[in-house]
Amino acid sequence: MSSVLSPSTAARTTTPRVGMAIFALAMGGVGIGVTEFTMMGLLKEVEQGLGISTPEAGHLISAYALGVVVGAPLLAAVGAKLPRKSLALGLLLFFTVANLTSFMAPDYGSMLVSRFAAGLPHGAFFGVAAVIAASLVPPTRRGWAISMVMAGLSVSNVVGVPFATWLGQTFGWRLLFVLVGAIGLVALLMVWKFVPFQAAHPDASIRRELGALKRLQVWLALLVGIVGFGGFFATYTYIAHTMTAVAGIPSGLLPLVVALYGLGMVAGNIVGGRLADKSVMGTLYRVLPAIAVALVVYAVAAHWPWSAMVMVFVVGASGSMLIPALQTRLLDASPDAPSLASSLNHAALNVANALGAFLGGLVIALGWGFVAPALVGAVLAVLGFGVALLSGLLERKRPLAA
Template sequence: MLSKDDHASAQNHARVPIAAAIIALAAGGFGIGTTEFAIMGLLQNVAEGLQISIPQSGQLISAYALGVVVGAPVLAALGARLPHKHMALGLMALFTVGNLSSVLAPDFGSMLATRFISGLPHGAYFGVAAVIAASLVAPSKRPRAVAAVMLGLAVANVVGVPLVTWLGQNYGWRLMFVAVGVIGAITLLLIQRFVPFRPAHAEASMRRELRALKRIQVWLALLIGVVGFGGFFAVYSYISPTMTDVAGLPESALPLVVGLYGLGMVAGNILGGRLAERSVMGSIYQVMTAIVCVLAIFWVVADFAVLAVAMVFLIGVAGSSLIPGLQTRLMDASPDAQTLAASLNHSALNMANALGAFLGGAVISAGWGYKAPALVGAGLAVLGLAVAVISGLLERKAKAPARSGTDAALPDRKVPGSR
């Protein structure tokens, strides 16, 4: 049975601006991006507060990432029968409770648990938010709508992360979770007010969603994210020591570097959405090629401070430009299981984070220096581009018999000038 609010939302859909609904969904992305990245700047404060080592506090980041990887497919499948609006509300409620529970976590073990719980709705929320946003606009505008939802994540790196990091450093690190909890609560109100209600598909089911896992194009798209985006993370994971030890910047300049990276993400998200509107696969080819070039150039110019800083901005642009096209590609590859497919994108990106950080750290530990991850990243991006090309070729091959069959069924037509 629909609630009174849901009836009103459905009846007033025509009067609710699409922009308001997308901003409401993007607000959730803003909160998710803030909690995911702000803790990286507060690791020392967390370690002191919980009386653990900094490497131990780093496990809180891993616990969140593990929650994303596990939660995306599980929650997307379990919520298959729910109307998308209700699913978005439920996931944001879980996110809010998970972050607020971190405020009260008394020790390291309980903090690990709350961070894992906070990560569970991350991927599934972005998945269902992307599906909702795409359903509100014309088919040709879907990539831009998806990019607008993802813009919340990018803006978090420019506004939310610096602000909450400052708040945690000056007034106590647990306030970070209070702030994120407030953002989550505001998002719940915005979604309830502005996102229109639509009943779940009559044939929606967990089995229907799991069909996405049977499609080779879904797995290839995920592999593009894991390998190709892994190249991006190989560099960004070690950007601080690279900029100080290689480029020679003082530590005081690092906030500027991180801010430029965040601005690059915002610009890249917008650019990626517009490129994908022209051609989804074309945008993936273009962006993967750009990532290869940007990372290779960064390896060359990392010794020069001004050029290195400029390349950090371009790294943010190139990396973020991939997300809208990849998100849309996954939805296209599984049209009858879009929520699960779109959710898996964020599992893939968190696996890319782990892969890139591991390989980048491996070459640094081998004594190759802080510039080496850029070459590793460029190599991973080349592999990601190769996977994208294979995906495109397989798709064209699959469509060829259908086109041939259609052509064969048409009556013979005389070519002008023939007898």
């Protein structure tokens, strides 16, 4: 992992600025989480404001996800020769400006373009932020450092998304993008002040970064994320329908349900980081079956309000435990192209989002009920576990490069 952790950066692990540097990177994650997830809760307001149909409003969410999938490998590869701090600053500036253009977009077409643009820096930022965080701590604490950066995404679901949803419903949905722009600006200033400068690797190039795509273990790690995490999104996408139609929870309590899910994500992210520091593959082997079990129990518990709310927390926690291990696994699988490999994780998670939502909607359309997506998710988690086992078996025959 010499390309990720050098003696000079390891020496900085004792400085108090490390915590603030990681916090600054996490703030970028808060802004990304708010812009990604709040749109789902403001779709009705967006429809009325732009005079569009529900499917057209849904396309705005799809446009953002497509931007993530396209931008993650593209911007990570193009920025390979830049110092990591400079790349992070550039991506945050891009993100901030793109969201402000969404605020000013006069019609549906321009809004569609601006949402796609806002998604472009998402994966690349998380990728380079994870690499920076991992470089600031000893190898035995990489999982923790990465989980702290990812915590910004989880915290946004607890605090930022509910607040942004209230703000948009009360004072106008376009204010969401002003709020996100303000968060992006704060994150940019904090990264500029607290994240230490790291020169680009002398051999860094677009070709070197794209070399990550030649490694089977990189693709297997991405497949674990796409399949294994797809169940998380299959459940989350239809959580409002499940809680109101199956558990009988009043729609007025849905913000509490979403907050519980977010709290579970925060807890799971922290625990997942600790577990990844002990054993990356061991974490995958344990967490994926745990997700499957949690989703099956959720499908049963969803028929009663209190048990449903408990399992909402558990499902959020079990799913988010997976992310730090996947991020660390990709760094291990491609040590000479860490930015691209790490960025691809978030492209994979957005593919998982699309896959989970599609399969969940399919079983609902077949008349299997609103708990069926959770059972589909359990099957996906088991399949992801199978991919992880295959990856581990191949690694025994051919260990990862040091």
